[in-house]
Amino acid sequence: MAKATKKQALGRGLSALLKDPSNDISSVQDKNADKVIGNIVELEIDTIEINPFQPRTNFNEETLRELASSIKELGVIQPITVRKLGFNAFQLVSGERRFRASKLIGLKTIPAYIRIANDQESLEMALVENIQRQDLDPIEIALSYQRLIDEIQLTQEQMSERVGKKRSTIANYLRLLKLDPIIQTGMRDGFISMGHGRAIINIDEQSKQLAIYEKIITNKLSVRDTEALVRQYQNNSTPKSKAEPEELPTYIKNGVKTFSEYFGHHISVKVSKSGKGSITIPFHSEEDFNRIQKLVKGAK
Incomplete structure (x- = not known):
């Protein structure tokens, strides 16, 4: 004492x-x-x-x-x-x-x-220390690596020395930033793991990434199941839906992405020939529902 x-x-x-x-x-x-x-x-x-x-x-x-x-x-x-x-x-x-x-x-x-x-030393110290924390989500780590590249001009080899991680590990994190922003948000919120993200990133087209993401959430797919689903997409053997959806009007196509980014989920839209339709906003938990509710209230 x-x-x-x-x-x-x-x-x-x-x-x-x-x-x-x-x-x-x-x-x-x-x-x-x-x-x-x-x-x-x-x-x-x-x-x-x-x-x-x-x-x-x-x-x-x-x-x-x-x-x-x-x-x-x-x-x-x-x-x-x-x-x-x-x-x-x-x-x-x-x-x-x-x-x-x-x-x-x-x-x-x-x-x-x-x-x-x-400032540069301060940024590097903050980034390196945060990367080594145990409670950061994969996207936060990936963004920190990207900032070390963009703002400190470190190579992946130099980063490997700074943070004590293999270069291949750093590369795997950086690849996550190629995921659709909605999927990145899902990973940050804990709806999917880094393993899911690493599987999805093998699909280049973001619309297909989102389709896989929805199936993971809806069917609670494991990482192994997700890898199998990705292989199906890559082999063009994805099961077709019972009824092919009608082509959406351009104004809806343009608006869906805005809605999806705002709510943090892929929003589905159905529209009839008369022009009437419906918008579906999915949620995955009580916490997620409350988050969406706050967004709606804040927009008033």
């Missing part, structure tokens, strides 16, 4: 040092930089801004509340990492869940490691 108290007091002392304008540290060569850089410092939460380069976009509210409850009982066990922007101003590099959970319960300070890094 005495060691913990001493460590905490040290963090508060370093925090006071950072608030002293005469000791403003902007590089590793500055006076007292060695006392701050790499050490745990208690920072005021209000001095920390969210990292705009954060690749993670989904934060589950329930797990965030659970983490907040844990922090309330035990404190922040693993410090966040920030980079120094200016005098008493910092930007989050990693640990956004801990940061959000701490704000949720009204903490005024949070333990942090301080780094001095430019």
Whole structure:
């Protein structure tokens, strides 16, 4: 207990040092930089801004509340990492869940490691750390890899060294970004697995990808079943429906994609010769139904 108290007091002392304008540290060569850089410092939460380069976009509210409850009982066990922007101003590099959970319960300070890094280094640190997390969905990981390629100009070989993954593993994630956006959303929401996505990606035509996706959801197909279905499509032996659907008017064809992207599902439309028709919006769970309901309410 005495060691913990001493460590905490040290963090508060370093925090006071950072608030002293005469000791403003902007590089590793500055006076007292060695006392701050790499050490745990208690920072005021209000001095920390969210990292705009954060690749993670989904934060589950329930797990965030659970983490907040844990922090309330035990404190922040693993410090966040920030980079120094200016005098008493910092930007989050990693640990956004801990940061959000701490704000949720009204903490005024949070333990942090301080780094001095430019924007590119900050982006790379955030991306590499997030890729190594266990709770990211496959699309978030794929997008992080793509950003390392686009914005840091890393090759797949360099990424393999940075994140400790085989090049073939990185390539498999990147291929997922060729899936129709609706299927990517389904993977992020947990309706299908990465195994399903890797099977579907062998079909180039996105309309056929969506047809397979619907069959997976409707019939609760396993990855193995999906692979067999994909082979059927590739061999042009897909079972035909009992009644061939009539050709849809152009205005409906153009609108279906917009509807599908908005609701996150492939929307089916039926229309009679008189011009009257119906729109079907599928949902896969109570949670999914509530999500669609919120979209409809928000559009009013």
